[in-house]
Amino acid sequence: EQALQVAIDGPASAGKSTVAKLVAKKFSYIYVDTGAMYRAVTYWAMTHQVTLTDETAVTQLMQTLTISFKPGEPEQLVFANGEDITAAIRQPDVTNNVSTIAALAKVRSILTEQQREMAAAGGIVMDGRDIGTTVLPDAEVKIFLVASAAERAKRRYTENVKKGINTPLAQLQAEIELRDHKDSTRKVSPLTQAADAVLVDTTPMSIEEVVETIANIIKKQS
Numbered sequence: 001e002q003a004l005q006v007a008i009d010g011p012a013s014a015g016k017s018t019v020a021k022l023v024a025k026k027f028s029y030i031y032v033d034t035g036a037m038y039r040a041v042t043y044w045a046m047t048h049q050v051t052l053t054d055e056t057a058v059t060q061l062m063q064t065l066t067i068s069f070k071p072g073e074p075e076q077l078v079f080a081n082g083e084d085i086t087a088a089i090r091q092p093d094v095t096n097n098v099s100t101i102a103a104l105a106k107v108r109s110i111l112t113e114q115q116r117e118m119a120a121a122g123g124i125v126m127d128g129r130d131i132g133t134t135v136l137p138d139a140e141v142k143i144f145l146v147a148s149a150a151e152r153a154k155r156r157y158t159e160n161v162k163k164g165i166n167t168p169l170a171q172l173q174a175e176i177e178l179r180d181h182k183d184s185t186r187k188v189s190p191l192t193q194a195a196d197a198v199l200v201d202t203t204p205m206s207i208e209e210v211v212e213t214i215a216n217i218i219k220k221q222s
């Protein structure tokens with residue numbers, strides 16, 4: 001059996017990381033959450049008083065930052081220079097600033113390079129916004145995961161409550177829609193479905209059903 005590259009892209013809160021992690025486990029593949037990398041840079045810039053639109057300053061700061069992952073439950077652990085930033089990068093202030101950082105071309109090229117290195121040997125499930133279009137254009141499996149904005153807001157709300165974050169549902173939906181708009185309209189590698197990606201609408205589906213659907217697509221390719 002071949003060790004494939006599996007790219008999972010889609011808008012905010014469509015369930016990409018939950019599903020990607022489970023799919024990776026099923027095939028004993030590595031899971032890489034590229035959104036966490038953009039979040040880590042955002043968090044690092046915010047805590048080092050760097051202006052988020054200052055591309056030169058942000059990329060200079062990135063030279064002092066090493067992002068790493070470790071397996072964890074329920075979510076993968078994320079580290080910045082060994083400091084556990086897993087919870088910090090999910091805070092609303094980071095979430096609402098990350099699209100600004102993600103629009104910087106030089107930040108994207110540095111992270112894209114790191115992501116390609118991680119994926120080079122295959123046996124990987126990578127989730128994000130531009131994996132199928134830009135990072136891994138030759139990935140054997142490409143999934144574009146979507147769900148209605150109302151359903152995504154509801155899922156994020158439930159997740160937040162468990163973490164003690166109390167943003168109202170309507171505000172969450174507005175923030176998700178704004179982030180999607182910024183991610184879809186930016187100049188560099190905007191969020192868009194690759195021509196050869198399979199569209200999966202998870203609005204009416206359970207997590208298990210989504211995982212099964214993607215697993216079947218992978219099996220057909222391997």
Ligand code: C5P
Nearest residue numbers: 034035036038098099102128129130183
């Ligand atoms: O996936 P997640 O919602 O954690 O991603 C956070 C943000 O990181 C996205 O809203 C987007 O701005 C950026 N991102 C990106 N390209 C990726 C992954 C994430 O621009 N491949």
